[in-house]
Amino acid sequence: MSSILVRKNQQLWLEQVSLQQLADRFKTPFYVYSMDAIKNNFQAYKNALAGHKHLICYAVKANSNIAVLQALVKLGSGFDIVSLGELERVLLAGGDPKKIVFSGVGKNRQEMRRALEVGIHCFNVESEAELSLLNKISAEMEVAAPISIRVNPDIDVKTHPYVATGLKESKFGIDASRAEQIYLQAAKMKNIRIVGIDCHIGSQLTETTPFEDALNCLLGLIQDLNKNGIMLDHIDVGGGLGVRYQDENPPSIDEYTQKLIKLAKGRKETLIFEPGRSIVADTGFLVTSVQFLKRNGSKRFAICDAAMNDMLRPSLYGSFLDIQPVYMRTSEPAYFYDIVGPICETGDFLGYERELSIVPGDLLCLCDAGAYGFSMSSNYNSRPRAPELMISGQEVHIVRERETIDDLVHGEHLILKTGK
Ligand code: LLP
Secondary structure: OOOOEEEEOOEEEEOOEEHHHHHHHHOOOEEEEEHHHHHHHHHHHHHHOOOOOEEEEEEHHHOOOHHHHHHHHHOOOEEEEOOHHHHHHHHHOOOOHHHEEEOOOOOOHHHHHHHHHHOOOEEEEOOHHHHHHHHHHHHHHOOOEEEEEEEEOOOOOOOOHHHEOOOOOOOOOEEHHHHHHHHHHHHHOOOEEEEEEEOOOEOOEOOOHHHHHHHHHHHHHHHHHHHOOOOOOEEEOOOOEOOOOOOOOOOOHHHHHHHHHHHOOOOOOEEEEOOOHHHHHHHEEEEEEEEEEEEEOOEEEEEEOOOOOOOOHHHHHOOOOOEEEOEOOOOOOOEEEEEEOOOOOOOOEEEEEEEEOOOOOOEEEEOOOOOOOHHHOOOHHHOOOOOEEEEEOOEEEEEEOOOOHHHHHOOOOOOOOOOO
16 A cells, blocks of 8 residues: 555545545545655655756656646756646746756647747757757747757667657657767757757666666767767656556665666766656545446446546556555455446456455545546546645645536537527
8 A cells, every 4th residue: 555545443544634534525536646745756856866966857747737846846846848738837837947858759830939938958859850840940039949869779678568668669769870960960050059868768667777778878879979079968867767556666766866876977967857657656546436336247346436537547558556445344245346437438447356345435545646647537428527636734725626517518619500
């Protein structure tokens, strides 16, 4: 069970707040995050990196709620963004544009313009086509775009294939073998300013070796660039550190960062990290109610009011999330249930074969839901999205309201004349 959940008199508490009381007040389903836990994870990065010039650029896609971003701004975080929407969220939260790196294979003109206008730290360029468009737009705006090349080091990582990004066959980055040549091209472009080098090899990685291999690849390239008179201000090692969802044994933030710092020892470039999951995953929970219990053949189902539109990870990647009963019953018999939602797809599940002692109306808590939970949620089956709450000590803040039916159809138009 997550370390920030505690059981008192059979009830689950998130720090000093009872999940049952939150459900009574806000109805289910809802997401709830712990501000302290977010701070602690960020601080772990800060402490571990204290010995080296660094910038931690939280990957906004993991959890983009503006209250989460604001908490990180207060701690001095920078941000890794991948869209105009994420850029505007960071600015709304008070983020410093000078601490923003912009990743992604398909940045469009509008996104480039806005990022140049506010003066971000760096574009992580992923193709020659992107580089020349960026040069053109910067020329129109009479500025120089700060760039690093996202290098694809062709490293096989043990993770779900959908989130492995450092293989030659993936759409990300530029082949390590061609990177030097592209740097040389970039150096000749009038409106491009080379500031760094970048990679990101995948997500939910539970070993340090692939990270070290990737950094070694970058360091080799830097040597070649230096020989050509190209000097860099920073080395961006991306994100990707995994967390423990079930029985994984990922390195700690300290162990992971120390390994990389060791490789970069004595270098003057700033080290940039882009962690997402390892900052927020274990700080968030999705609380849902059991609506019905049902048997089909030999199978038992607990049909809940949260579904794959609220939490897509189990359906999309077959991911495991720990599911805890909010109230621990001792008198009812326990059975193995598939925990499912009301969505009309067999793939709509939150967990398979979980042994639980539950009755209809009971609350279940999905753990480690703070990363890629709400941020991947949708309105599928026309389901309004769940609210997000933030706990800070004894205080409870609504950081996103539950959507209404009006929100659902906002912006849609009937086009046929109504009435007879
Ligand atoms: N930097 C870049 C360029 C990225 O693409 C990502 C994540 C990160 C940093 C942050 O990686 P993290 O530290 O969170 O592993 N939806 C999937 C994960 C997709 C990750 C996409 N890129 C999931 O739920 O597992």
